[in-house]
Amino acid sequence: MSSLSISVLDQSPIHPGETPEQALAHTVRLARRAEELGLRRFWVAEHHDSEQLAGSSPEALIGYLLARTERIRIGSGGVMLQHYSPYKVAETFHVLAALAPGRVDLGVGRAPGGLPRSTQALRQGAGSAGGPLEGKLEELSGYLGGRPLAEPHPLAGLRAAPAPAQPPLLHVLGASEESARSAGKLGLPYVFSLFIGADEELAIRAAQAYRESFDASSGRQPELIVAVAAVAADTDAAAEAQLTPQKVVKTHLQDGRTVTLGTREQAEEFGRQSGLEYRIEEKEAIVYAGSKETVGRKLRSLQAATGAAEFIVVTNVPDFSARLRSFELLAELVAEPAAGLEAGADAGLGVEAAAGLEAGAAAGEPA
Secondary structure: OOOOOOEEOOOOEEOOOOOHHHHHHHHHHHHHHHHHHHHEEEOOOOOOOOOOOOOOOEEEHHHHHHHOOHHHHHHEEEEEHHHOOOOHHHHHHHHHHOOOOOOOEEEEOOOOOOOOOHHHHHHOOOOOOOOHHHHHHHHHHHHHHHHOOOOOOOOOOOOOOOOOOOOEEEEEEEHHHHHHHHHOOOOOOOEHHHHHOOOHHHHHHHHHHHHOOHHHHHHOOOOEOOOOOOEOOOOHHHHHHHOOOOOOEEEEEEEOOOOOOOOHHHHHHHHHHOOEEEEEEEOOOOOOEEEHHHHHHHHHHHHHOOOOEEEEEEOOOHHHHHHHHHHHHHHHHHOOOOOOOHHHHHHOOOOHHHHHHHHHHOOOOOO
């Protein structure tokens, strides 16, 4: 089993008693501390029409974070591509990549990132914002790096300028076997979002689907990142004390769409704004909480089961100093040698499943 690689996903949460300005200032402080700790990358999210999250414009926040840091990779986790023109997204991230060569990631996802009303506002004057996500991903991938679109695309020959020497690295975000296969077919890195309501067994199936469908004709190798919620503290009890009740709430719409929201109130409002019949599903969120050793065992067990090359961690606790401390402890795990498959049951993973994926990694798949 390889050593752990850890990055940060920050949603700029606005906790009770805080202002949006304070939430964004915390994001900046956390990015600078993540760089000091030697963590690999720092991503920010996209959420709209929310009183709980301040990060509605990841591209604007990324530009500011790049200016306030020097080495760490900065990126989106992610840009909700369904709302936007792939051409404009490519141009924006080309500018960022030209300003900070070799430091920009572009993670894209299919979620709306808000309620139907905000989706309508984002697409105002743009119709349906064009076609299925896989087609938009393909177009976006074509633009990155200044390559012209190829025939038979109706925009063949068009380039997204400027063309940086080191283009942004494109990642596909998702939480299903379908999104994993889409990333694999396009030969792109894939980020499985465990923290938004999936489970470990689905993560294992998605990892397998990603590798089985991966198109290596581009010369790339599969690269799997798993996004998890985690809270590390000096003791298990201290970590548990930091946790607030966290549920995953999903709105299942009559047309087959499923959307994950932060609260039941948001889920109900999404259903009402959609104009469709809907039902609400609630379940406990998966949060890996405990001492450094406890969280490390859980992450290594998940790594063995999925073959993840990296974890990107979201830590949403009200006490900002506790968030900082959590990432300080997680950074210590990165420097530690790989451990054996201890306490695999702690993360809800079967040892047989973990051993099977580990054997696959030994046979040539990335671990």
